[in-house]
Amino acid sequence: MATTTPTVTNVLHTDYQRSVAAYWNNNQQDPVNLRLGDIDGLYHHHYGIGEYEPSVLEGPQDTRDDRIITELHRLETLQAELLLDHLGDISPGDRVMDAGSGRGGTSFMAHQRFGCQVDGVTISEYQVEFANNQAQQRGVADQVKFHFANMLDTGFKAGSFRGIWTNETTMYVDLFSLFDEFSRLLEHGGRYVCITGCYNDVTGGRSKAVSRIDEHYICNIHPRSDYFKALAANNLVPINVVDLTSYTIPYWELRARSSVATGIEEPFLTAYREGSFHYLLITADRI
Ligand code: GPP
Ligand code: MG
Numbered sequence: 018m019a020t021t022t023p024t025v026t027n028v029l030h031t032d033y034q035r036s037v038a039a040y041w042n043n044n045q046q047d048p049v050n051l052r053l054g055d056i057d058g059l060y061h062h063h064y065g066i067g068e069y070e071p072s073v074l075e076g077p078q079d080t081r082d083d084r085i086i087t088e089l090h091r092l093e094t095l096q097a098e099l100l101l102d103h104l105g106d107i108s109p110g111d112r113v114m115d116a117g118s119g120r121g122g123t124s125f126m127a128h129q130r131f132g133c134q135v136d137g138v139t140i141s142e143y144q145v146e147f148a149n150n151q152a153q154q155r156g157v158a159d160q161v162k163f164h165f166a167n168m169l170d171t172g173f174k175a176g177s178f179r180g181i182w183t184n185e186t187t188m189y190v191d192l193f194s195l196f197d198e199f200s201r202l203l204e205h206g207g208r209y210v211c212i213t214g215c216y217n218d219v220t221g222g223r224s225k226a227v228s229r230i231d232e233h234y235i236c237n238i239h240p241r242s243d244y245f246k247a248l249a250a251n252n253l254v255p256i257n258v259v260d261l262t263s264y265t266i267p268y269w270e271l272r273a274r275s276s277v278a279t280g281i282e283e284p285f286l287t288a289y290r291e292g293s294f295h296y297l298l299i300t301a302d303r304i
Contacts, residue, residue, distance in 0.1 A: 025172035028165055029140060037189055040235050041141035049277040050120070053090040058151065060120035063185040063212065064296075065092025065268035066099060066261055074274070085275040092268045096212065097123045097184065103210045103257060103300045104180045107131040111179035114138065114202065116168040116195075117186025121148030121161070128161045136173070138166040169194045171202065178202045182210040188236040192247035200251040203303035209253055211299045212261070215241045217292060224293035229284040241295060248301050257300040262289050265296045 029035050054060030069092060073084040100123065107113060109132040115124040118137025121144075128135045139145055148163040155161075166172060168183075169190055181199050199209055216227045218240045223231070227238055248255060266289055273282035288294035 025166060025170055028167050030167065030170070034140060034167070037235055038140045038142075041139070042143040045143055045147075047277075047279065049272075049279055052086055052277060053093065054120065054122070056087060056090050058155070059090075059094060059122040059125060060147070060151070061090075061093040061097065061122040062119035063093060063096060063123075064265055065089060065094075065272075066096045066264040066296075067092050067267065069267050069271045073271075082276045085271060086277060089268065089272055089275065089277075092271075094122075094126070096265075097126050099261075099298065100182055100184055100210055100212050101127055101130055103208075103298065104131075104182065105208050107133055107180055109133050112136065112177060113180040113182075114171075114173070114178050116181060116183045116199070117189070118148060118163055119144055119184075119186075121151050121163060123182070123184050124148070124161055124163070125151065125155060125157070128157055133160075133179075135161045136178075137161070137163040138168050138171055139163065140165070140167055169198055171198060173202055175201050176204045178207060179204060180208050180210070182212075184212050185214065187211060187213050187244075188231075188234075188238045192239055192243050193250060196247045196251035196253055200253060200303060203253075205303060207303045209248075209301045209303070211244070211301075212297070213239075213244070213299070214294055214296055215239055215244060216294055218242045220291075220293045224288060224291065226284040226288035226291070227294050230281065230288065230294075233281045233284070238294070241297065244297075244299055248299070252304050253301040254304050255299060255301045257298070259298040261296040261298055262294075265289070 073088045112134045115137040124135045124137045145163045145165045152158040152161045
């Protein structure tokens, strides 16, 4: 339908965007995401928050890893719940957008919670297909739709969304272009929620640990200050900022002890502990 489907045909604009799309089309068999998602069909591409239950490390050795994996998934789901808590009042008649929707985990949770239409956009055609298959299996394909679209230029109608979020996806794009598009898409009073990793302007530039994270995911982590400059430049006014750094460290400590560790655990732990990197939640309203 013309009102719900983006009309942009030229989705990938740059060689960088093509390389990011290729990464997410081709690096999708990592057990750290599939084994966790298989637990309940919510496939996340973000990290976790909250204390883990210490007993998962105890008990029989042969089931220890399964307990850790279940716990990691619980903490990732908790992170998405926290993000959705900040979206404010969303009614079933509203429409919300998941920018960089991955395999759809947060989108399905949003639909469960608000009962509204959810549109996910991603530049990975693999992810679009995976998430739309999930929507079919869940019987919500008429309400939760995933589009092969660029979050910098979605093609959706101006003012058509009550809420937009990015769950760890802003490090792939220029924030000024992104918030320009979100400002166009949100209705007046509409809300934007961002969970991100950003580097600390106070400690200086990009630390070695932060650079290792950038290399690992082919992303470009922004300084904390850029978020607020780009929001202010686009009529998006912060109402809440929460430093989640101390809440995500246990997730990384537990993940480092699991069979699904990927090697990026130590750079995250170093960056967070040395203070060169924050895990931040930012909520802003469109004025
Ligand atoms: C990946 O989630 C998240 C990102 C690629 C963004 C980088 C995030 C920062 C906070 C810097 P994932 O679930 O695909 O990663 P992994 O495979 O490591 O679990
Ligand atoms: Mg993951």
